Amino acid sequence: MPSIKSxxxxxxxxxxxxxxxxxxxxxxxxxxxxxxxxxxxxxGPGLPSSPGIKDALEAYFPGSRVEVVAFGSVENMxxxxxxxxxxxxxxxxxxxxxxxxxxxxVPQRLDHLRGVATLATLPFQAVVRGDLSxxxxxxxxxxxVGIGPSGSxxxxxxxxxxxxxxxxxxxxxxxxxxxxxxxxxLIDGTxxxxxxxxxxxxxxxxxxxxxxxxxxxxxxxxxxxxxADYPYVKMMSIPAGVYRNVDRIRTIxxxxxxxxxxxxxxxxxxxxxxxxxLALPKLNLRLDPTRAPxxxxxxxxxxxxxxxxQELSR
Numbered sequence: 001m002p003s004i005k006s007x008x009x010x011x012x013x014x015x016x017x018x019x020x021x022x023x024x025x026x027x028x029x030x031x032x033x034x035x036x037x038x039x040x041x042x043x044g045p046g047l048p049s050s051p052g053i054k055d056a057l058e059a060y061f062p063g064s065r066v067e068v069v070a071f072g073s074v075e076n077m078x079x080x081x082x083x084x085x086x087x088x089x090x091x092x093x094x095x096x097x098x099x100x101x102x103x104x105x106v107p108q109r110l111d112h113l114r115g116v117a118t119l120a121t122l123p124f125q126a127v128v129r130g131d132l133s134x135x136x137x138x139x140x141x142x143x144x145v146g147i148g149p150s151g152s153x154x155x156x157x158x159x160x161x162x163x164x165x166x167x168x169x170x171x172x173x174x175x176x177x178x179x180x181x182x183x184x185x186l187i188d189g190t191x192x193x194x195x196x197x198x199x200x201x202x203x204x205x206x207x208x209x210x211x212x213x214x215x216x217x218x219x220x221x222x223x224x225x226x227x228a229d230y231p232y233v234k235m236m237s238i239p240a241g242v243y244r245n246v247d248r249i250r251t252i253x254x255x256x257x258x259x260x261x262x263x264x265x266x267x268x269x270x271x272x273x274x275x276x277x278l279a280l281p282k283l284n285l286r287l288d289p290t291r292a293p294x295x296x297x298x299x300x301x302x303x304x305x306x307x308x309x310q311e312l313s314r
Contacts, residue, residue, distance in 0.1 A: 040088070053276075129192050187208065265302070
């Protein structure tokens with residue numbers, strides 16, 4: 001992990017050529033070659049792939065090098081706060097809880113966090129072992145439950161859902177397992193249930209369902225109240241047929257988020273935001289332009305400038 005002093009030398013200046021007289025909203029030619037380093041921390045399942053973003057940005061900015069670091073969603077936020085990375089993928093709930101000082105085991109408020117773009121909403125998926133007749137989150141009390149790997153977003157989302165049902169992680173026998181390991185544990189009977197946070201169909205959930213597991217619905221008045229208390233928690237459904245012989249599943253989801261740090265200049269983040277959007281076609285990723293600026297932490301002024309220009313160009 002680089003020091004704060006060294007990280008400050010790794011300032012994201014994607015290209016001065018982006019400020020040239022190119023028309024707003026049009027994809028300009030790649031800027032002139034220059035040597036820059038962008039430190040980027042990738043995200044979890046369902047978020048754009050780190051290699052995809054690295055390749056797309058390096059292709060658009062010849063001579064620049066994107067250095068990818070592997071953290072979890074929580075550590076991504078801490079690295080931003082320490083000015084050790086420039087751009088991260090994370091989840092809206094992790095960013096919000098960090099910004100307001102409510103991340104478990106993180107004593108300080110992460111006030112350097114700033115938003116760049118809101119991504120797709122990714123579902124929270126609760127999966128139960130096939131031979132158990134559990135049909136509610138409340139029935140998981142005292143059970144062995146996988147909550148995702150330590151440092152990931154899933155334990156945070158799981159705790160929000162459990163509190164909505166009058167429980168907490170302390171009421172479960174929790175196992176911080178990688179998602180694929182949790183699926184194997186469901187099949188062999190080591191786990192009673194497991195939580196997953198990611199897109200759909202999600203490979204580990206496909207594996208668990210093929211082994212006889214079933215998904216729980218996350219719905220009801222308590223979940224509607226959860227959405228009212230935390231607007232970044234969205235009501236959503238997993239369509240029928242996504243998993244074999246599984247009908248539509250109502251659940252909640254949390255938006256993916258591209259975030260940066262307040263200590264980067266408006267000009268730097270404007271260029272970074274534009275670069276990210278120009279890379280989208282290579283990532284097969286679509287963003288809703290009306291939702292993208294609605295980040296769960298304050299939008300960075302550089303990103304706001306980019307969105308204002310896009311609005312004016314329509």
